Structures are given as structure tokens and as C-alpha cells.
Amino acid sequence: MAIQQLTLNQVNQQMQECIQNCLACHSICLNTVTYCLQKGGNHAEQSHIQLLLDCAEICETSANFMLRTSQLHARTCGVCAEVCERCAENCDRMGDDAQMKACADMCRRCAQSCRQMSMATA
Amino acid sequence: MAIQQLTLNQVNQQMQECIQNCLACHSICLNTVTYCLQKGGNHAEQSHIQLLLDCAEICETSANFMLRTSQLHARTCGVCAEVCERCAENCDRMGDDAQMKACADMCRRCAQSCRQMSMATA
Amino acid sequence: MAIQQLTLNQVNQQMQECIQNCLACHSICLNTVTYCLQKGGNHAEQSHIQLLLDCAEICETSANFMLRTSQLHARTCGVCAEVCERCAENCDRMGDDAQMKACADMCRRCAQSCRQMSMATA
Amino acid sequence: MAIQQLTLNQVNQQMQECIQNCLACHSICLNTVTYCLQKGGNHAEQSHIQLLLDCAEICETSANFMLRTSQLHARTCGVCAEVCERCAENCDRMGDDAQMKACADMCRRCAQSCRQMSMATA
Numbered sequence: 489m490a491i492q493q494l495t496l497n498q499v500n501q502q503m504q505e506c507i508q509n510c511l512a513c514h515s516i517c518l519n520t521v522t523y524c525l526q527k528g529g530n531h532a533e534q535s536h537i538q539l540l541l542d543c544a545e546i547c548e549t550s551a552n553f554m555l556r557t558s559q560l561h562a563r564t565c566g567v568c569a570e571v572c573e574r575c576a577e578n579c580d581r582m583g584d585d586a587q588m589k590a591c592a593d594m595c596r597r598c599a600q601s602c603r604q605m606s607m608a609t610a
Numbered sequence: 611m612a613i614q615q616l617t618l619n620q621v622n623q624q625m626q627e628c629i630q631n632c633l634a635c636h637s638i639c640l641n642t643v644t645y646c647l648q649k650g651g652n653h654a655e656q657s658h659i660q661l662l663l664d665c666a667e668i669c670e671t672s673a674n675f676m677l678r679t680s681q682l683h684a685r686t687c688g689v690c691a692e693v694c695e696r697c698a699e700n701c702d703r704m705g706d707d708a709q710m711k712a713c714a715d716m717c718r719r720c721a722q723s724c725r726q727m728s729m730a731t732a
Numbered sequence: 733m734a735i736q737q738l739t740l741n742q743v744n745q746q747m748q749e750c751i752q753n754c755l756a757c758h759s760i761c762l763n764t765v766t767y768c769l770q771k772g773g774n775h776a777e778q779s780h781i782q783l784l785l786d787c788a789e790i791c792e793t794s795a796n797f798m799l800r801t802s803q804l805h806a807r808t809c810g811v812c813a814e815v816c817e818r819c820a821e822n823c824d825r826m827g828d829d830a831q832m833k834a835c836a837d838m839c840r841r842c843a844q845s846c847r848q849m850s851m852a853t854a
Numbered sequence: 855m856a857i858q859q860l861t862l863n864q865v866n867q868q869m870q871e872c873i874q875n876c877l878a879c880h881s882i883c884l885n886t887v888t889y890c891l892q893k894g895g896n897h898a899e900q901s902h903i904q905l906l907l908d909c910a911e912i913c914e915t916s917a918n919f920m921l922r923t924s925q926l927h928a929r930t931c932g933v934c935a936e937v938c939e940r941c942a943e944n945c946d947r948m949g950d951d952a953q954m955k956a957c958a959d960m961c962r963r964c965a966q967s968c969r970q971m972s973m974a975t976a
Contacts, residue, residue, distance in 0.1 A: 489634045489719060490612050496637070497645040497709055511633050512611045515618070518677040521907075523619040525900035532898055534891035541887075541907075542802050548670065549793045555640040558786050560815055567807045574804070587619055597611060643785075647778035654776055656769035663765075663785075664924050671915045680908050682940070685933045693926055733878045733963060734856050740881070741889040741953055755877050756855045759862070762921040767863040792914065799884040831863055841855060 498557045502608070506565070506601040510551035513572060513598035517544035520579075520591045531588075536578055543575035543595060550602060566606035572599035620679045624730070628687070628723040632673035635694060635720035639666035642701075642713045653710075658700055665697040665717060672724060688728035694721035742801045746852070750809070750845040754795035757816060757842035761788035764823075764835045775832075780822055787819040787839060794846060810850035816843035864923045868974070872931070872967040876917035879938060879964035883910035886945075886957045897954075902944055909941040909961060916968060932972035938965035 491508050499507070517540045524531040524540070550568040553561035572595040579592035613630050621629070639662045646653040646662070672690040675683035694717040701714035735752050743751070761784045768775040768784070794812040797805035816839040823836035857874050865873070883906045890897040890906070916934040919927035938961040945958035 489716060490614055490630060491634050491637055492612055494634060494638055494641075494716070495708075495712060496641045499641065507637065508612060511637070512613050512616055515613055515629065515633070515673075515677055516616055518674060519616075519618045519621065519679075522678050522900060522904060525898070525903050528898075532891070532894075534888060537891050537903070538800055538802055538888060541800060542797060542804055545793055545796060546808065549789055551637075552640060552789060553786060555637055556644050556782055556785060557641075558782055560786055560811075560818070563811045563814060564790065567804075567811055570807060571804055586617075590617060594611060594616070644778060644782060647776070647781050654769070654772075656766060659769055659781070660766060660922055660924055663922060664919060664926055667915055667918060668930065671911055674911055675908060678904055678907060680904055682908055682933075682937055685936060686912065689926075689929045689933055692929060696926070733960060734858055734874060735878050735881055736856055738878055738882050738885075738960070739952075739956060740885045743885065751881065752856060755881070756857050756860055759857055759873065759877070759917075759921055760860055762918060763860075763862045763865065763923070766922050795881075796884060799881055800888050801885070830861075834861060838855060838860070 496555070499554065502601075503554050503605065506605050507551050507554050509594075509598040509601045510547040510554070510568065513594045514544045514547035514551065516591050516594045517541075517547070517575065520587055523587050531582055531585075536582070539571075539575045539578050540591075543571050546571045547598060554605070562606045562608070565602040569599045569602040569606060572596070572602065618677070621676065624723075625676050625727065628727050629673050629676050631716075631720040631723045632669040632676070632690065635716045636666045636669035636673065638713050638716045639663075639669070639697065642709060645709050653704055653707075658704070661693075661697045661700050662713075665693050668693045669720060676727070684728045684730070687724040691721045691724040691728060694718070694724065740799070743798065746845075747798050747849065750849050751795050751798050753838075753842040753845045754791040754798070754812065757838045758788045758791035758795065760835050760838045761785075761791070761819065764831055767831050775826055775829075780826070783815075783819045783822050784835075787815050790815045791842060798849070806850045806852070809846040813843045813846040813850060816840070816846065862921070865920065868967075869920050869971065872971050873917050873920050875960075875964040875967045876913040876920070876934065879960045880910045880913035880917065882957050882960045883907075883913070883941065886953055889953050897948055897951075902948070905937075905941045905944050906957075909937050912937045913964060920971070928972045928974070931968040935965045935968040935972060938962070938968065 576595035698717035704710040820839035942961035
């Protein structure tokens with residue numbers, strides 16, 4: 489079953505989309521870690537893997553704050569937007585590569601919805 | 611964006627569905643914690659909230675093992691199936707309540723796909 | 733073995749103390765959730781349990797950013813300090829109770845070291 | 855403050871030591887990921903980093919089940935013991951290296967206490 493089909497208590501449409509984006513961004517970042525380590529070279533450089541792990545983790549944390557409908561979700565979403573943007577830029581630097589491009593796109597989409605959440609309730 | 615639209619590296623159709631189920635089950639369990647605490651009464655009893663938190667966490671962990679395409683994902687999926695089944699039974703005991711029913715259904719669906727993953731690679 | 737006995741790579745004394753405080757604060761908050769649910773009454777009110785869960789999670793995330801020696805740890809530590817302070821205040825409101833007092837003290841200690849980390853590298 | 859100084863509710867001496875070992879093992883594994891990626895070569899091979907991430911995550915999950923005093927902690931401790939043992943063996947294969955040796959030792963210590971927890975309550 490897909491997350492968009494769930495009826496979540498006290499979660500409006502905008503927040504549900506942000507949760508989905510966070511979980512999808514978390515998913516592709518974690519999956520991309522394995523891809524990059526197998527590829528090696530500059531894909532496997534420490535700063536890149538670290539940023540993918542940072543992004544995966546803060547996306548998970550932000551999703552969880554929203555799923556609990558915590559008042560402080562705007563704060564985690566703010567940091568999440570920042571980490572996602574950094575991660576997208578770093579993925580871009582890896583050049584012409586379908587997995588990196590998909591990961592960068594997802595990070596940008598997640599950054600955008602987290603940015604909106606962080607401002608809506610600031 | 612939905613997780614089923616992501617192209618995940620080295621993740622086949624069956625595993626991707628299991629990842630989705632784990633993330634959806636994680637999501638509804640965590641959201642249901644807030645619902646139950648607001649409702650109070652036997653919905654908020656310690657053993658029930660604890661099981662929802664246990665289920666949310668092991669679902670997240672199992673999803674992450676699969677997203678990293680870890681060889682040991684069959685082991686986390688096995689425990690996940692067990693925790694999901696217990697959580698579903700406990701949700702059933704809360705009686706005629708739409709949120710508890712949706713949560714129990716999702717737990718059963720997740721248990722089933724995790725059980726399959728745990729045996730496929732055992 | 734205790735975390736303070738570990739030799740962590742690229743982690744200085746101040747950061748190692750902050751990691752310890754985050755893990756100890758995470759631990760007592762999660763343990764206090766079970767305590768409060770068993771106690772019931774205003775200890776189990778939704779806003780209090782939610783804040784304990786928020787605090788436990790952001791402490792874990794902040795510790796993990798520092799353990800990976802991520803450049804962005806100052807951002808997660810900043811949010812962590814804020815959530816810890818709110819959690820401490822909420823624990824205080826529960827009145828004269830040894831577990832709540834211990835939890836509030838740990839939250840304040842963690843908030844203080846996270847605040848320092850967030851400014852040191854801002 | 856150190857975790858062993860905390861007074862945890864309904865957590866006996868043996869369980870508190872196991873929680874500490876899980877958190878210390880989680881900590882050194884995550885820190886070792888950064889170390890290995892910087893070192894490169896066979897330290898950074900995909901299977902090794904993946905196992906360190908798996909071990910860090912299941913240690914965290916097991917610690918959290920015990921901190922919540924969940925009845926199902928024996929199940930997560932059982933998987934944790936298995937992942938820790940695999941991770942220790944893999945660290946050993948990296949040869950004569952202080953960080954890898956410290957990580958392997960911590961994994962073995964954690965495996966041992968998780969094994970005991972998984973049997974005590976089986």
C-alpha cells in the first residue's frame with residue numbers, strides 16, 4: 489500500500505505530501521549509498537556518502553515529527569530543507585549519471601516541500 | 611513523489627513492495643500513537659502504545675536494511691513480521707474504531723510481505 | 733563498555749561529551765515514556781508523551797550527525813537544544829516526581845552542550 | 855553524563871549493561887564508517903560499509919526496545935547479536951588497524967550481551 493492512500497489523523501494534504509517526499513527522499517538516498525559504494529571513485533568519496541547518510545536521516549526524523557503531528561516539525565523541516573539542498577548540489581557534481589540525477593531531483597522536491605512546511609508554521 | 615515511482619538500484623518488484631509496506635506501516639503506527647493518546651482510556655494503555663512504537667521502529671529498520679540491499683534483511687524482516695502481527699492483534703482488541711482498523715489492516719499487510727521476504731532468502 | 737571510554741575518530745573532547753549527553757538524554761526520554769504511560773493521568777497526556785518522543789528522536793539524530801563528524805551537526809544540535817529545553821519545561825510541570833526530575837535535568841544538560849556545539853561551528 | 859549513571863525505570867543491571875553496549879557499539883560503528891571512507895581501499899568496500907551501517911542501526915533499535923522495556927526485546931537482541939558477530943568478523947579481515955580492532959572488540963562485546971538477553975527471555 490502507498491503512503492498517499494493512508495488516512496492519517498490530523499495530517500492535512502500539504503503535510504501528507506511532505507511526509508511522502510521525506511520518506512521517498514530518505515529511501516533514494518539510502519539506496520544511493522549502496523550504489524555509490526559499488527561504483528567507487530569520486531562517487532564513494534567520504535563527503536558524498538556522509539551527506540547522503542545525513543540527508544536520509546534528517547528526512548526520516550522530519551517525517552516522524554510530522555507523523556506524530558508535533559508542533560516542532562517546522563524546526564526539523566527547516567534543517568531538512570537545508571541538508572536536502574546540499575545533498576542535491578553534491579549529487580549534481582557527480583556528472584551525467586541516472587541514479588545521481590534521480591537522487592538530486594528527489595532531494596530538490598523534498599527541500600521545496602520542507603521549506604514550505606518550515607515557513608507555514610514558523 | 612510516491613515510493614513506488616522511485617527506481618531503486620538492485621531492488622526487485624517484491625522487495626520494493628515490501629519496503630513500501632514497511633514505510634506505510636511505520637507511518638500509520640506512529641500517527642496512531644498520537645490518535646490513541648488523545649483518545650485516552652484503553653487506547654492509551656502502556657502496552658498498546660509501546661507495541662505501536664515497537665512496530666513503527668522495526669518497520670523503519672527493516673525498510674532501511676532492504677533499501678541498503680543488505681544480505682541480512684531476511685533477519686530483520688522476520689522479526690518485523692512477528693511484531694506487526696502482535697500489533698495487529700492488539701489494535702483489533704480496541705474494538706470498532708476506523709483508525710485502529712486501518713492500522714491493524716496495514717500491520718497485517720506488512721507482516722505478510724515481511725514474512726515472504728524472510729523466507730525467500732532464508 | 734561506556735561511550736566515554738571509546739576512542740572516536742576525529743571527535744574532540746567537547747563533541748564526545750555532547751554525543752554522550754545526547755545518547756543519555758535519548759535513553760532517559762524513551763524510558764520515561766513507558767514510566768509516564770504506566771503512571772497515567774496528566775503524565776500520560778498526549779502533548780507530554782509527544783515531546784518525550786520528539787526529544788528522544790532529535791537527540792539520536794544529533795548524536796549520529798556528530799558520530800559521522802558531519803559538517804551540518806551544528807544545525808541538528810541547534811534544533812536539539814530547542815526541543816530539549818521544551819521537554820525539560822514540560823517535565824517540570826509534572827510536579828514532584830523523581831523520574832521526571834531526572835529527565836528534566838538530563839534534558840537541560842543536553843540542551844546546554846548542544847547549544848554550545850551549535851554556536852561553536854555556526 | 856554517562857548512561858550507566860542514569861536510573862532507568864524497570865531496567866535491571868544486566869539490561870542496562872546491554873543498552874550501554876548497544877549504544878557504544880552503534881557509536882563506534884557509525885564513527886568507523888567515516889574513518890573507513892576516508893581511508894579508502896578495501897576499508898571502503900561496499901560490503902564492509904553496509905555491514906557497519908546495518909550493525910549501527912540494529913544496535914540502536916535493540917537499545918530502544920530495551921529502553922521502552924518492550925517484551926519483544928529478546929527478538930531484536932537475537933538479530934542484533936547475529937549482525938554484530940558478522941560485523942566483527944568483517945572488521946577483523948581489514949588487518950592490523952587500531953580503529954578496526956576497537957570496532958571489532960566492541961561488536962563482540964555487544965554480541966555477547968545481546969545473545970544473553972535474547973536467551974534470558976526466550
